[in-house]
Amino acid sequence: MALAVTSSSSPSTGISGSGFPFSSSSSELKAPQVCSFRLSDRLDVLSRAVKLSQRRCSVKPVNAEPKTNASIVPIATTIAAAEAVEKVEPEDYERLAKELENASPLEIIDRALEKFGNDIAIAFSGAEDVALIEYARLTGRPFRVFSLDTGRLNPETYQFFDTVEKQYGIRIEYMFPDAVEVQALVRSKGLFSFYEDGHQECCRVRKVRPLRRALKGLRAWITGQRKDQSPGTRSEIPVVQVDPVFEGMDGGIGSLVKWNPVANVEGQDIWNFLRAMNVPVNSLHSQGYVSIGCEPCTRPVLPGQHEREGRWWWEDAKAKECGLHKGNIKEGNTAQLNGNGNGALHANGTETVPDIFNSQNLVTLTRPGIENLARLENRKESWIVVLYAPWCPFCQAMEASYVELAEKLAGTGVKVGKFRADGDQKEYAKQELQLGSFPTILFFPKGSSRPIKYPSEKRDVDSLMSFVTALR
Numbered sequence: 126m127a128l129a130v131t132s133s134s135s136p137s138t139g140i141s142g143s144g145f146p147f148s149s150s151s152s153e154l155k156a157p158q159v160c161s162f163r164l165s166d167r168l169d170v171l172s173r174a175v176k177l178s179q180r181r182c183s184v185k186p187v188n189a190e191p192k193t194n195a196s197i198v199p200i201a202t203t204i205a206a207a208e209a210v211e212k213v214e215p216e217d218y219e220r221l222a223k224e225l226e227n228a229s230p231l232e233i234i235d236r237a238l239e240k241f242g243n244d245i246a247i248a249f250s251g252a253e254d255v256a257l258i259e260y261a262r263l264t265g266r267p268f269r270v271f272s273l274d275t276g277r278l279n280p281e282t283y284q285f286f287d288t289v290e291k292q293y294g295i296r297i298e299y300m301f302p303d304a305v306e307v308q309a310l311v312r313s314k315g316l317f318s319f320y321e322d323g324h325q326e327c328c329r330v331r332k333v334r335p336l337r338r339a340l341k342g343l344r345a346w347i348t349g350q351r352k353d354q355s356p357g358t359r360s361e362i363p364v365v366q367v368d369p370v371f372e373g374m375d376g377g378i379g380s381l382v383k384w385n386p387v388a389n390v391e392g393q394d395i396w397n398f399l400r401a402m403n404v405p406v407n408s409l410h411s412q413g414y415v416s417i418g419c420e421p422c423t424r425p426v427l428p429g430q431h432e433r434e435g436r437w438w439w440e441d442a443k444a445k446e447c448g449l450h451k452g453n454i455k456e457g458n459t460a461q462l463n464g465n466g467n468g469a470l471h472a473n474g475t476e477t478v479p480d481i482f483n484s485q486n487l488v489t490l491t492r493p494g495i496e497n498l499a500r501l502e503n504r505k506e507s508w509i510v511v512l513y514a515p516w517c518p519f520c521q522a523m524e525a526s527y528v529e530l531a532e533k534l535a536g537t538g539v540k541v542g543k544f545r546a547d548g549d550q551k552e553y554a555k556q557e558l559q560l561g562s563f564p565t566i567l568f569f570p571k572g573s574s575r576p577i578k579y580p581s582e583k584r585d586v587d588s589l590m591s592f593v594t595a596l597r
Contacts, residue, residue, distance in 0.1 A: 193274050218366055234264060238264055244345065246270060248273075248346055248347065252416065253399065253406065256387065259402055262293060271299070272286065272297050274300070276301070276331065277419070281408045285408070310327065314326075318499065324422060331419075340381055342374055344380070355390055362390050364389065367379050367382060434582070481515050482513065482520075486528075489542070491541045492550060498510070508541075508569040509567070510576075512548075512566075513544070516547075526586040527584075527589070533590060539593060568596050
């Protein structure tokens with residue numbers, strides 16, 4: 126309510142401490158002409174307003190922190206702040222994995238994108254995991270895609286990257302290896318050192334470290350891992366998990382979540398989906414490539430061969446991982462064969478991996494047995510022997526044909542044997558028996574001391590029989 130004060134000379138106006146306009150005079154205060162209240166009435170109203178304001182200020186907001194002299198926080202802001210610091214329970218991803226065990230890839234990806242928004246990205250390798258991008262598109266949610274450009278991919282893969290970007294209207298976030306590290310590796314060991322000392326060092330420089338940098342900017346990632354890609358190493362992949370190897374943007378163990386939406390999907394079903402949705406695929410697939418990686422380390426597979434057999438083919442099955450998913454590798458090669466040769470055992474005696482190539486027409490060779498066979502210079506009978514590991518999916522795949530071979534050779538003067546060459550026997554087999562990867566098949570001719578290694582990857586019974594017939 127305005128109070129006008131007039132002087133005998135010229136008027137002046139200002140703002141009082143209470144926020145009311147006032148004027149001053151050397152003589153007396155006069156009631157304003159614009160209001161019928163007198164000064165005493167207005168002062169009474171002002172007094173009551175101040176008292177009401179004081180009573181309101183004495184009421185503390187719910188859950189509000191006590192005010193300090195340094196700052197005054199509005200009630201709404203204070204309540205919001207109190208709610209923001211409320212403790213949030215961490216997600217139980219083991220429980221969530223069980224909940225989503227039978228969910229479709231579309232449902233799993235939708236849940237992942239909904240939960241993590243811009244802090245999650247799809248890892249795209251240029252192979253059939255383009256299905257992940259198609260599923261993400263179908264959710265209708267925004268999504269990010271990244272890929273590792275090792276500098277040694279096939280030209281067809283680079284062309285495929287460009288096709289995918291145009292098809293989905295996205296920009297793939299490429300991660301590159303450190304140039305200094307690559308230079309040091311190539312200068313010290315050459316361009317193809319991985320053929321001689323294993324691919325792990327090269328993959329660590331060109332793939333694992335760039336991936337580590339990419340994941341440090343995320344809270345979750347989506348991969349195309351499937352259980353059937355490598356039964357010996359990926360058989361226990363959950364659809365979602367706390368990443369056991371890499372760290373996310375918050376740092377530390379448990380800071381990154383790994384989603385594997387197609388873990389329970391078979392490869393054939395993935396391809397049926399790609400065809401049904403008319404999704405573009407890498408042209409290398411039509412040339413016999415199934416699992417696609419770097420050009421020097423990938424080759425087509427033959428009909429009936431497992432898809433991972435085209436990756437790092439010069440190494441045994443347990444090495445056919447580059448390190449990106451080593452946290453999901455099932456450790457099966459540490460188990461030892463029991464006394465009867467019927468299965469692999471843990472230290473507590475429980476059977477885990479059944480033995481293979483079990484037939485009355487097959488001879489199980491021990492270490493002394495294979496050593497004696499290798500030392501004989503004038504054998505009375507020829508032998509064909511498979512060096513194997515029971516957990517190896519490629520050994521498992523040839524079991525039926527090898528057992529049939531033993532049946533066909535029964536009574537012909539050619540003995541058929543098997544020698545388990547993993548675990549403690551692996552170094553001996555590599556040094557003395559030409560073991561390169563599992564399975565390795567050797568023929569010990571009658572009257573000759575040096576075994577002949579079967580050179581082909583065709584392990585059907587007819588191919589094996591032709592090999593034996595040519596050398597017996």
